[in-house]
Amino acid sequence: EIxxxxxxxxxSLSAGETATLSCRASQSISSNYLAWYRQNPGQPPRxxxxxxxxxxxxxPDRFSGRGSGTDFTLTISRLEPEDFAVYYCQQxxxxxxxxxxxxxxxxx
Amino acid sequence: xxxxxxxxxxxxxxxxxxxxxxxxxxxxxxxxPLHWVRRAPGQRLEWMGCINTGTxxxxxxxxxxxxxxxxxxxxxTTAYMVLSSLRSDDTTVYYCARxxxxxxxxxxxxxxxxxxxxxxx
Numbered sequence: 001e002i003x004x005x006x007x008x009x010x011x012s013l014s015a016g017e018t019a020t021l022s023c024r025a026s027q028s029i030s031s032n033y034l035a036w037y038r039q040n041p042g043q044p045p046r047x048x049x050x051x052x053x054x055x056x057x058x059x060p061d062r063f064s065g066r067g068s069g070t071d072f073t074l075t076i077s078r079l080e081p082e083d084f085a086v087y088y089c090q091q092x093x094x095x096x097x098x099x100x101x102x103x104x105x106x107x108x
Numbered sequence: 109x110x111x112x113x114x115x116x117x118x119x120x121x122x123x124x125x126x127x128x129x130x131x132x133x134x135x136x137x138x139x140x141p142l143h144w145v146r147r148a149p150g151q152r153l154e155w156m157g158c159i160n161t162g163t164x165x166x167x168x169x170x171x172x173x174x175x176x177x178x179x180x181x182x183x184x185t186t187a188y189m190v191l192s193s194l195r196s197d198d199t200t201v202y203y204c205a206r207x208x209x210x211x212x213x214x215x216x217x218x219x220x221x222x223x224x225x226x227x228x229x
Binding site for chain 1: 138143145150151152153154155158167169170171203205208212214215216218219220221222
């Protein structure tokens with residue numbers, strides 16, 4: 001099973017700042033089959049990025065993903081109120097599909 | 109528009125089974141697989157399994173292999189997840205969600221609202 005480790009656990013920032021989130025895999029993720037999700041309280045996760053760097057439908061260009069192999073990054077520019085949430089990475093190259101433990105972006 | 113709507117909250121006793129339904133609409137039901145994901149203790153998301161809605165073939169996480177069954181009814185455009193031998197640590201929110209691609213090895217781009225299952229004596 002591919003284990004995904006996200007860091008930091010919590011990120012304290014102000015609106016308008018830039019958030020940089022990390023996701024490290026226990027083994028290489030081929031074809032960059034990695035996604036990022038945002039989950040706001042009481043809501044289901046929302047897909048932000050798939051295939052490591054492609055934005056999902058309706059996702060603004062403030063969100064960008066990069067990386068390959070075992071190291072992946074999600075960058076969120078110009079943080080808006082709805083961006084203060086928990087973010088998860090997910091790999092879909094192998095079964096079981098697995099998620100990272102999450103990074104909480106909170107208001108400083 | 110694509111919609112994934114799950115059945116309502118359930119309360120079950122330890123050892124019982126629960127069946128959660130997931131009605132999908134707004135697209136060709138048999139084209140995209142449906143996944144089941146739950147919140148693990150500590151809030152990590154846990155993938156339980158996925159069903160190819162065209163063939164009916166399902167794959168499962170080994171963690172749940174012995175206790176979970178995912179099926180679908182194409183005429184009702186609905187998938188079902190049955191979790192058996194319930195324990196207190198199965199108390200959490202369960203999500204049904206649609207694959208972004210035509211295989212289970214895909215990101216997940218449409219999520220249901222979640223179903224809270226509570227296991228309590």
